[in-house]
Amino acid sequence: MLTYIDKIKEISCRLLQEGKVDMVIGFRKGTVPMMNEPCFVKSPEDVDNLVWDSNCGINLANYLTNRKEKIGIVAKGCDSRNIVTHIIENKIKRDQLVIMGVPCKGMIDRHKIETMFETEIQNVIDVDDKITIKGESFEKTLDKKDVLQDNCALCIHRNPVIYDELVGNLVEEQKDIDRYEDVRKIESLSPEEKWKYFDDLLSACIRCYACRNVCPLCYCPTCFVDESRPQWVGKSIDPIDTRTFHFLRAYHCAGRCTDCGSCERACPMGINVRMFTKKLEKDCLELFNWEAGMTLQNRPPLDTYRPDDPDDFIK
Structure with a gap:
């Protein structure tokens, strides 16, 4: 995930500096744990606000509808498929987009995690295939695969189907699901x-x-x-x-x-x-x-x- 973040920032900064896009649509840290929020970056100085982890479940294709700008967008597998649908349905033009494809191993389900703890969750740390949950008087590490969103656990299209630049190596697709x-x-x-x-x-x-x-x-x-x-x-x-x-x-x-x-x-x-x-x-x-x-x-x-x-x- 850290490699993804660095690459997303690097590509975003370059695209904005070279004037190839007017904005980058990605994610920034949310105000509460496990709820990152969409972020619209319009200057190279602001790319440090961008993040990527297992809390980026919102589909950013939702923010492309009828836009006129040139846009860089961060897209995991399902996002990229919705971008394809947007292009087919004439809601955005392909040449308006620079798509940063993110190979994805799934997003965590905050509802599942919240039901595991009786007190407030204050921080969630995402490292490789582990999720560490921290509160005022507890800390617990979970296997990410055990707390994935249900759709992610069943996903067979984890890699983006359309992209201009990849932020990491393609991941192995799930089979026999x-x-x-x-x-x-x-x-x-x-x-x-x-x-x-x-x-x-x-x-x-x-x-x-x-x-x-x-x-x-x-x-x-x-x-x-x-x-x-x-x-x-x-x-x-x-x-x-x-x-x-x-x-x-x-x-x-x-x-x-x-x-x-x-x-x-x-x-x-x-x-x-x-x-x-x-x-x-x-x-x-x-x-x-x-x-x-x-x-x-x-x-x-x-x-x-x-x-x-x-x-x-x-x-």
Whole structure:
């Protein structure tokens, strides 16, 4: 991680000094442990604010939408795939970007770690494959693999798929990973059991829209939940309104979601928001052999049509 930081700073400083970019989008240390925050660096003197560790889970592609500047951006595997989607969907031009690719071994899950300790966590030190948690009266070292975000533990695209400069050596991709075991379990339930599962899943939702706001795919000028003419969905936490929001948002992400985990990471209620998009991700893979953001040459399956598209679902 320290090597990554040095390289990110070196590249960022050079790009700004040479005038190749107007800004660099990366991360700086957050005000609380395990919550680094996006950082917009516009001068070489400020590159020392940049950091990189296992707390950089926010998807920085979210900050590229409709920008006009030339931008350097730090991108791990899932970020790079969302950058590809942004380019395909004309939200940013490829020649506006200098992409600093970061081979990634996963981000830690602060929710998992926080539940392990009864008192406040004051500092988290990330060294290689170990995470050291410190508080006022305790210190404990954990294996990073045991506290990864769920999406990171299942990730098979850890290396950036598009980049101009790499900040480190490519990492070995995970193999023989069953990414959809949890989805198949839900698919096997009866209709009544599925209904109960999703009712229970969403019962804690407070409609704060953190999942929407952090998602790099949610860039509509006016979200359907904010429309008043016509009004598609109510503003309350009535179960019907809550279900409508989550299911419609998931379908808007179908064929575009990279399972970056930003939605789940941002949720203040700890809801497994990814269960909606993972089902659709699985369907796109099985029906269309499609994984989002892997190439600039093809568009997502749901915004294209071919005569031989699967149509077994039509009754």
